[in-house]
Amino acid sequence: MRVTRTAKAGTLESNDIFIMxxxxxxxxxTLELQSIVLAQFGxxxxxxxxxxxxxxxxxxxxxxxxxxxxxDYTIEARVETALDRALAEPGVxx
Amino acid sequence: xxxxxxxxxxASGETRRQPLPEYIEGxxxxxxxxxxxxxxxxxxxxxxxxxxxxxxxGQTKFLxxxxxxLDRAGLRDGMTLSFHHHLRNGDHVLNLVMEAVARxxxxxxxxxxxxxxxxxxxxxxxxxxxxxTGLATNYMSGPVAxxxxxxxxxxxxxxxxxxxxxxxxxSGDLPVDIAFIAAPCSDPYGNCNGVRGKSACGAxxxxxxxAQYAEVVVAITDHLVAYPAxxxxxxxxxxDYVVEVPSIGDPQGIVSGTTRITRDPVGLAIAHKxxxxxHASGLLEDGFSxxxxxxxxxxxxxxxxxDMMKEAGIVGSFAAxxxxxxxxxxxxxxxxxxxxxxxxxxxxxxxxxxxxxxxLPMDASMYAxxxxxxxxxxxxxxxxxxxxxIDLNFNVNVxxxxxxxxxxxxxxxxxxxxxxxxAMVVTQxxxxxxxxxxxxxxxxxxxxxxxxxxxxxxxxxxNPARQDLIAALEASGLKVVTIGALLALAESMTGIxxxxxxxxxxxxxxxxxxxTVVDVVRRxx
Numbered sequence: 108m109r110v111t112r113t114a115k116a117g118t119l120e121s122n123d124i125f126i127m128x129x130x131x132x133x134x135x136x137t138l139e140l141q142s143i144v145l146a147q148f149g150x151x152x153x154x155x156x157x158x159x160x161x162x163x164x165x166x167x168x169x170x171x172x173x174x175x176x177x178x179d180y181t182i183e184a185r186v187e188t189a190l191d192r193a194l195a196e197p198g199v200x201x
Numbered sequence: 202x203x204x205x206x207x208x209x210x211x212a213s214g215e216t217r218r219q220p221l222p223e224y225i226e227g228x229x230x231x232x233x234x235x236x237x238x239x240x241x242x243x244x245x246x247x248x249x250x251x252x253x254x255x256x257x258x259g260q261t262k263f264l265x266x267x268x269x270x271l272d273r274a275g276l277r278d279g280m281t282l283s284f285h286h287h288l289r290n291g292d293h294v295l296n297l298v299m300e301a302v303a304r305x306x307x308x309x310x311x312x313x314x315x316x317x318x319x320x321x322x323x324x325x326x327x328x329x330x331x332x333x334t335g336l337a338t339n340y341m342s343g344p345v346a347x348x349x350x351x352x353x354x355x356x357x358x359x360x361x362x363x364x365x366x367x368x369x370x371x372s373g374d375l376p377v378d379i380a381f382i383a384a385p386c387s388d389p390y391g392n393c394n395g396v397r398g399k400s401a402c403g404a405x406x407x408x409x410x411x412a413q414y415a416e417v418v419v420a421i422t423d424h425l426v427a428y429p430a431x432x433x434x435x436x437x438x439x440x441d442y443v444v445e446v447p448s449i450g451d452p453q454g455i456v457s458g459t460t461r462i463t464r465d466p467v468g469l470a471i472a473h474k475x476x477x478x479x480h481a482s483g484l485l486e487d488g489f490s491x492x493x494x495x496x497x498x499x500x501x502x503x504x505x506x507x508d509m510m511k512e513a514g515i516v517g518s519f520a521a522x523x524x525x526x527x528x529x530x531x532x533x534x535x536x537x538x539x540x541x542x543x544x545x546x547x548x549x550x551x552x553x554x555x556x557x558x559x560x561l562p563m564d565a566s567m568y569a570x571x572x573x574x575x576x577x578x579x580x581x582x583x584x585x586x587x588x589x590x591i592d593l594n595f596n597v598n599v600x601x602x603x604x605x606x607x608x609x610x611x612x613x614x615x616x617x618x619x620x621x622x623x624a625m626v627v628t629q630x631x632x633x634x635x636x637x638x639x640x641x642x643x644x645x646x647x648x649x650x651x652x653x654x655x656x657x658x659x660x661x662x663x664n665p666a667r668q669d670l671i672a673a674l675e676a677s678g679l680k681v682v683t684i685g686a687l688l689a690l691a692e693s694m695t696g697i698x699x700x701x702x703x704x705x706x707x708x709x710x711x712x713x714x715x716x717t718v719v720d721v722v723r724r725x726x
Contacts, residue, residue: 121633144634146604146725147698176633178694 109167114192117177117185124177126156126189131169136160142174155179159186163194217720218641225721227335227356228710234719237619237651241715246572249373251413254441263389263443267301267421270442271379274417276302279309280378281335283370283415285408286316287383287395287544291454294383294421296323297446303332311335311356313375315366315407315565316612319343320454328354337375339363340610349708350606352724358607358709360600360646360722363543364569364576364616365714367410371566374716380415382408382435383449387422391440392433395545396555398424400450403545403554404524405434409564412439423449434562456547462504462527463497467629467658472501474679475585475627475656476509481677482623482670484582485509489517491537492578492617493585495525495546498627502585503527510536521563521577522613529553532560541577543568569616571714578613578620586614586652588626590642593684595649595664597626598642600711603635605701605725607709611646616714618651623670630657636691636698638684643701644711645720655684662687702726 113129131137140153152174159182160168170186177185192201221233256262264270282302284295295314300323302310310333317324317336322344327333329348334355339362341349349358361369369375384393385400395405400423412418412435419442420435429437463469479485479502491506493499504527510517511534520528521541526549532540533553540560545551553560569576578584589609590598597618602608618624628637637657653670655662662684663671674681702725709722 144603144698146701148634148696150699151696176635178631178634179696 108164110165110190110193112193114189116188116192119173119175121175122177122181123175124182124185125173126185127171128189128193129169131167134167136166136168136170138170138172140172140174144174144176152182155182156186159183160190163187163190165190217645218643221718221721222707225357225707225710228359232717234648234713234717237648240717241571246372248371249376249414252416261389262391262441267298267444267446270419270444271301271305273442274379274419276305276307276379278307280307281311281313281376283313283377283380283411284315285383285405285411286314286318287402287405287407288400288450288455290318290320291451292318292320292383293448293450294381295321298381298421299324299327303327308332309334311337313337313366313370313377315339315363316610317341317343317345321345331355337361337366337369338610339366340612342608346607350722350724352706352708354708357707357721360610360709360711362569362611362615362712362714363407363565363613364571364578365712365716367564367566368570368572368714369716370410370414371570372572377411377415379417379419380408380411382412382418382420382440384420384422384435385449386424386426386430387420387443388426388428388430389443390428391420391437391443392428392430393420393422393435393440394430394432395434396432396551397426398422400424400448400452400455401551402450402455403551404542404562406543406562406564406568408435410566417441419444421446421449423447456545456551461497462500465497468498469501471627471629471656471658472498472505474661475502475625476505477677477679478625478654478656478661478674479506479583479623480509481674481679483673484623485513485515487516489515490580490582491517491520492522492581492621494587495523496587499585499587500525500527502627503531507531507536521568521581524550524554524560526550529560532557569613569714571616571619576616576620578617581617581621583623583625584617584621586618586624586626588628588637590637590639591626591652591655592639592642592649593688595652595655595684596642596645597647597649597652598644600644600646601722603643603698603701605643605703607722615647615651618647619714624651624653626652626655628655628657630659630687630691631694634695636688636695638688638691640688644722646711648713648719655687657687659690660687
């Protein structure tokens with residue numbers, strides 16, 4: 108599955124993560140991650156995002172993630188919401 | 202934590218990330234930390250002779266420019282120049298002097314600066330150019346700290362404490378050639394104070410050892426008054442030259458208008474619990490003494506204490522440290538008899554320091570020097586401390602961030618922890634995904650043997666060396682958990698952080714207050 112619309116979730120507040128998903132030209136998932144804890148948690152944040160995307164069956168997507176120290180449940184929630192918004196029927200606002 | 206003088210305190214070095222080297226290029230032989238009090242109260246420490254030249258009647262000390270002062274002081278390669286940080290992030294003096302120094306073409310200087318702030322960014326270019334190759338400081342943040350972390354300073358920086366610095370200056374471990382006094386008010390004969398003029402900053406406690414022991418002392422002022430300046434916190438007997446400049450600092454950066462108590466409910470909850478611990482410790486009685494930093498949560502502890510002291514009718518003896526308006530309020534309400542002040546943090550503190558005879562000065566040596574006949578920290582009942590990280594042995598890091606970059610330093614952290622009867626770390630358990638309790642701290646700043654209790658939003662952990670405190674807290678109905686339990690809880694929320702990888706290059710040496718090496722900072726990869 109691929110997303111056909113751009114959608115966002117989250118904020119740039121401390122302890123939150125901002126996720127923007129958008130259609131991708133190429134097959135696969137591209138993820139650009141910025142984080143204030145990149146050295147310590149970059150690997151784990153990346154895994155959480157990719158796992159959440161895969162769980163929704165999305166295989167073609169471009170993701171920008173700007174992390175301010177979010178915990179895993181926040182990351183999952185923000186990614187899921189961004190995907191919900193990107194995959195919603197036209198005219199439905201989530 | 203004290204009261205265990207007759208036991209051999211365990212060295213906290215066993216939890217250091219890597220063993221200490223025996224020799225560090227650009228620093229010298231390493232005398233490793235052996236315990237907080239291993240070198241205190243044993244034997245006699247040496248003092249460097251206080252050198253003084255004599256001045257004839259009629260001789261002028263007032264010079265037209267900084268350049269002329271550098272000439273008279275005999276500036277040359279390899280010298281150590283000292284500065285103090287009362288003007289904090291508003292300081293113009295260090296940059297003004299170093300601009301003039303750089304024009305001289307001298308090289309290989311060491312700067313002994315009590316603290317370095319973002320405003321000192323121009324130093325980075327001088328570090329890169331080899332004008333400055335050594336640095337001794339108690340705290341640094343901003344571009345200079347970043348440059349040092351990247352290994353751009355030729356020799357490792359020496360990170361001291363507020364008490365260790367005057368000890369080193371007085372003993373000759375850190376001989377100062379030229380001391381520059383940022384003087385908010387001076388007369389032409391060198392009597393200085395910090396309470397008058399447009400750049401008033403209050404106390405000048407960190408500059409005193411420099412003024413007493415440097416070969417040459419230059420006062421730089423933007424408020425020249427007729428002789429004699431009053432009061433004279435640094436006197437004419439110590440000062441060689443006086444230079445007037447248009448501005449020694451930016452008042453906006455020198456003191457904040459107000460210091461605020463945190464409004465974050467988590468911070469307030471931690472403060473409430475911290476106050477309960479103080480109450481349960483039995484120390485809160487008439488004559489109580491207290492110190493805290495100016496952070497929002499620390500101030501919230503003071504606010505909680507204030508209510509408890511009022512309710513119980515307790516009058517404390519003194520509050521000490523960098524002083525905020527909040528402590529001034531407590532003084533004026535009669536909750537403390539005195540304030541002992543090494544540095545004012547806000548305008549209200551400056552005014553009180555100037556006007557209230559019960560608001561007393563203390564120089565850095567009196568405040569915290571372990572090799573004196575008694576520092577004020579030894580008289581403290583309770584000290585409230587922060588932490589960037591704390592490990593299972595209660596060792597605290599306030600020097601580097603979890604990514605290994607220097608972003609602070611002890612300041613008075615190690616000194617007050619060693620002196621106070623109850624040294625309490627207050628912090629959130631997790632800050633922006635970073636667990637504050639760690640298996641190993643990135644850098645040891647303050648040895649765990651001097652830290653008594655950790656108060657977090659998820660529980661209270663007491664150093665197992667303080668079974669008496671555990672018993673007192675439990676008797677008061679406070680729940681005490683192990684620090685290991687807090688670590689497990691923190692990691693269950695955040696995951697286990699990946700290890701930051703370091704190179705072998707040592708960029709800073711962390712000295713304990715007695716001059717031994719408690720840890721080193723290595724360059725990150």
